[in-house]
Amino acid sequence: NRKREWSLSDFEIGKPLGKGKFGRVYVAREVKSKFVVALKVIFKEQLEKYRIHHQVRREMEIQMSLQHPNVLRLYGWFHDSERVFLILEYAHNGELYKELSKKGHFSENQAATYILSLTKALAYCHQKHVIHRDIKPENLLLDHQGRLKIADFGWSVQSRSKRHTMCGTLDYLAPEMVENKAHDYAVDNWTLGILCYEFLYGAPPFEAETQSDTFKRIMKVDLSFPSTPFVSSEAKHLISRLLVKDSSQRLSLQRIMEHPWIIKNANPMGVCN
Numbered sequence: 225n226r227k228r229e230w231s232l233s234d235f236e237i238g239k240p241l242g243k244g245k246f247g248r249v250y251v252a253r254e255v256k257s258k259f260v261v262a263l264k265v266i267f268k269e270q271l272e273k274y275r276i277h278h279q280v281r282r283e284m285e286i287q288m289s290l291q292h293p294n295v296l297r298l299y300g301w302f303h304d305s306e307r308v309f310l311i312l313e314y315a316h317n318g319e320l321y322k323e324l325s326k327k328g329h330f331s332e333n334q335a336a337t338y339i340l341s342l343t344k345a346l347a348y349c350h351q352k353h354v355i356h357r358d359i360k361p362e363n364l365l366l367d368h369q370g371r372l373k374i375a376d377f378g379w380s381v382q383s384r385s386k387r388h389t390m391c392g393t394l395d396y397l398a399p400e401m402v403e404n405k406a407h408d409y410a411v412d413n414w415t416l417g418i419l420c421y422e423f424l425y426g427a428p429p430f431e432a433e434t435q436s437d438t439f440k441r442i443m444k445v446d447l448s449f450p451s452t453p454f455v456s457s458e459a460k461h462l463i464s465r466l467l468v469k470d471s472s473q474r475l476s477l478q479r480i481m482e483h484p485w486i487i488k489n490a491n492p493m494g495v496c497n
């Protein structure tokens with residue numbers, strides 16, 4: 225049904241779910257099939273004003289091409305004279321960060337299950353040369369089974385494989401060029417370390433009063449673990465192997481999936497109630 229042209233009359237619009245920077249998201253139902261979706265509405269004048277039509281187009285191309293249980297689906301899109309509509313998968317249990325702030329912090333089982341789901345989703349995205357670059361609790365949703373879904377690909381980029389520009393050989397690429405390529409991918413690994421810490425302690429590791437203080441703490445990797453009984457040493461080990469300044473030294477996605485803390489605590493089906 226992706227070929228067919230959608231239009232607003234195909235949907236009954238429900239309650240607004242949230243308001244993003246460039247538009248609102250509503251729950252909606254496709255009239256014929258009664259299928260429930262989320263409809264993201266972006267005003268064309270906003271696209272012009274902020275000059276983000278290429279970014280929105282890229283988000284759409286990327287998300288249309290991704291099909292993974294932990295990546296929110298983009299089923300299709302349409303537009304009218306003044307708006308663009310994205311037909312998105314509906315995640316019935318809402319925003320993960322609201323669950324985190326409600327609970328204060330997650331159990332090791334819940335945190336490990338979410339980190340495993342994120343790692344699998346990122347491994348899939350990286351294999352498709354997609355780097356999200358903006359994984360944060362606000363961009364994570366929960367489906368009806370409590371399974372994590374990465375949403376909002378507004379900031380992800382298709383990684384430019386520089387190799388093609390040098391006709392296949394790496395011999396001529398300066399180390400920082402190659403390193404830069406590796407670095408791009410590993411930025412998501414760093415973020416997994418941040419999220420793992422935040423899931424277990426309820427706040428990100430380098431939080432500070434001001435932006436510049438946070439920046440200083442990140443650059444110093446000023447990492448400390450509050451002494452609490454409910455965070456195991458294996459969890460701290462995993463976090464310390466991800467929050468590493470040298471991106472080439474961060475634990476790979478594959479090694480995260482095999483880490484003892486993940487093996488011991490994560491539910492492989494991604495569900496944990």
Ligand SMILES: Cc1cc(Nc2nc(/C=C/c3ccccc3)nc3cc(N4CCN(C)CC4)ccc23)n[nH]1
Nearest residue numbers: 241242243244249262312313314315316317318319
């Ligand atoms: C794209 C999408 C959203 C979505 N589902 C939901 N999004 C948002 C909040 C969305 C939002 C959007 C833009 C900016 C800020 C928030 N809030 C939701 C809240 C929900 N409920 C029902 C379940 N309750 C536990 C919490 C409130 C359910 C689904 C939600 N599925 N697919």
